[in-house]
Amino acid sequence: MAKMSWAAGTQCVAKGDHRKPKPEELCYHKGDILTIIHTSTKKGFYRVRHNSSGEEGLINSTNVREREALRVDPGLSFMPWFHGKISGPEAVCKLQPAEDGLFLVRESIRHPGDYVLCVSVSRDVVHYRVIYQDNKLTIDNTQFFYNLIDMIEFYSRNKGSIATTLLKPKQKHGTKSAELELSKSGWLLDITKLKLGGNIGEGEFGAVYEGEYLGQQVAVKTIKCDVTAQAFLQETTVMTKLQHKNLVRLLGVMLHKGLHIVTELMTKGNLVNFLRTRGRSVVNSAQLLHFALDVCEGMEYLESKKLIHRDLAARNVLVSDDSVAKVSDFGLTKVVSKAKSDNAKLPVKWTAPEALKKEKFSTKSDVWSYGVLLWEIFSYGRQPYPKMSLKEVKEMVEGGYRMEAPEDCPPALYSLMRLCWEQEPRRRPAFNKLREKLEREAGKHSGGEGGTSASGS
Template sequence: MSDLQRTLKPGMQCITKTDNNNPKSEELAYQKGDLVTIISTCQNRGWFCACHHSTGLEGLIPASALRERPAIKVDSRLSLMPWFHGSISGVQAVQQLQTREEGLFLVRESIRHPGDYVLCVSHHGDVVHYRIHHHESNLSIDLEQKFSNLMDMIEFYTINQGALCTKLMKPKPKQGTKSAEEELSKAGWLLSFQRLTLGKKIGQGEFGDVLEGEYMGQPVAIKNIRCDITANSFLTETATMTKLKHKNLVNLLGVVLHNGLYIVMEFMSKGNLVNYLRSKGRVLVPQQQLIFFSLDVAEGMEYLEEKRLVHRDLAARNILISEQRMAKVSDFGLSQSKLLKKDQSNRLPIKWTAPEALLHNKFSSRSDVWSYGILLWEVYSYGRGPYPRLAVKEVYEKVCNGYRLEAPENCPQIIYSLMRSCWEDDPGKRPSFKKLKEKLGKLIPGDQ
């Protein structure tokens, strides 16, 4: 049995390696490079029942015809809006569209009306300029058809002519950009909005709502990011997630481009760890379960440590719990590179952030270890917020001067010692996640 056969399971998306244009009875028809979702395993060893993303048809397919989706290369040139040229003049826009190809278009910032945009479209050998009005969080050309962002507007006018002289036929990419839509589609990570069912809101993130839903019958969680600029910045997070595969990391299923960006992830039915601990309490969550949660997180973080990825926002709120009560690390919104951009520094979760990161902007796996120590404190206090009697400014000052949290009520000394080792002032003296995993593993019955 191949490694892929062992990992194939219902809900997994794969790319087809071959063509099957003349399928036998009950077999699925497909061509090389198609995206399919595994529905179930079959009694016939090495075969699976799968659903074709484009046709919606279901049928049998051999494991030998499938391959895993390749990771998306993290590339600063990737853009959800390659047609957006920023601050260029009307004359420069005309020069960019000089081929006069019918329906060729770009969007630029308005120089005359700051805050507005201009849609420039090639039509009958000329270039027509449409002012895009920005009014009450909406964008509009004719003040009747309104959109929440530029991506929605462009999507609409590629299908409908509306108030324009012609449909938008072909984008003129800004020099140096690459279409994220093309790269995601080519690698099999672009999912169909028609097959996505949106359900109730289950969370509110910093950048948008988190919804419950289904994708091709599979329960999923959906992060909806509607702001153009923010959605574009999340490409790095998305590309990073396509590289990662571990039982203690929340699995990315793919992305949908519609009304902004939908990031589609596996559904974790029991919510985040903070709310789980607060709602269940000490009576329903024994300390043995706390060790399992702590070990799960350490294993997920050890994997990131091995990949040289820094999370930067490790906290119990960003740990999700599955139906089987397995803890998984989520929210890689800040895990982009080892140097945090200046415009992100005001978003730092002060109470969870290591002193060297607060003072000198130095992030590493060992600063994540500091955050893990705070997470342990949250776990063993059953969801209490750290530094409960201190304001954020006081925490910053006191921690940088050597103050450390006291042990939670009834916390075993061995666990508190682990916390304190995570809070060593010198990052080099803190344990690695591998070492933390080993120490916690020894506390599991049968692992002595």
């Protein structure tokens, strides 16, 4: 029996062909990805948008299945043809039986930092040294590449100055092609359908652009470094499992000169800048409360999935066109049991004492960060612990110091912050309890303050 209550935005995969649609119905083929717009008055039907053509129409819910999340699999690789440090003779052995266009890439033992592309051609194996210079890779000093993914993509389409186009990757034992898995599960998008617009930000790992994919406004995070792309594969895998109105939605990924992660576009930018640039005259406290609730609901959903965010802060919350706040940047998200982290990168002012000291991350350390985020919201985007150095923050917080309430902050909200900042993690409330308290607060407000005034961008 088909699931009869798919929310708008749910992505589905067609189970078969539908080539002769009735009026208002959509034509599609087996494997096509369709996005639900809303339920139809016609029983069992949905109105959908075709992810490739952008066309809209009705479909019968029995003909589609919900698009699957990717399984987290450590063997999944964007570079299954990369074998690391192996010798030339070992590479030759691996490329048997000989087959034209069978290839692998290895690290150069003779020239550390360089790579070698090994290709089988006319029953022989040719070794091409890949030189790494000025942050680019090249075999012939005429064609330059950002990374190995980019290079393999090029030589799979063009012979260039090598003996044959690359036809078949020799996979390293234990790896699976991420490209294939993404494609099978419907998460690989078609780069030719993307119109890339202007740069809207620099992430830690690459630029973020706005763009349009089949008529939908999107944000595209580009990751040029192949090692980082591989690390982001885990983030992407996590994001395929998450569907919630207060989490930034992943639309899919593209592989082209590296990795592109495509998400819904949040036109009003991050919450810190949103609050700083508008301030008290534009955003009233009912709207602040609304943002606090949005984030809380997104976090409650992550908590229910046993995921820790670990970098919750107003800079990682984005605001949509209709002023809904959504949690983004799952770059540090890890499944609860495996939470070990790289301490150098921790955002000290947002990180709970036990996480800073003993690397103990949990939903409760996310709750601590949420308390700091509440302080950011109600101070209209001020930097927490004003005028204090990171070292002072660490020592003072450890010794029991807590920030004062922001100016004009409702007392009930300051007491919520203080609950989030309990020294003992188990004494901090869970996100569902926080949400209940915030809803009660919002109930009191809605009587007095009227609607939001933040929708004016």
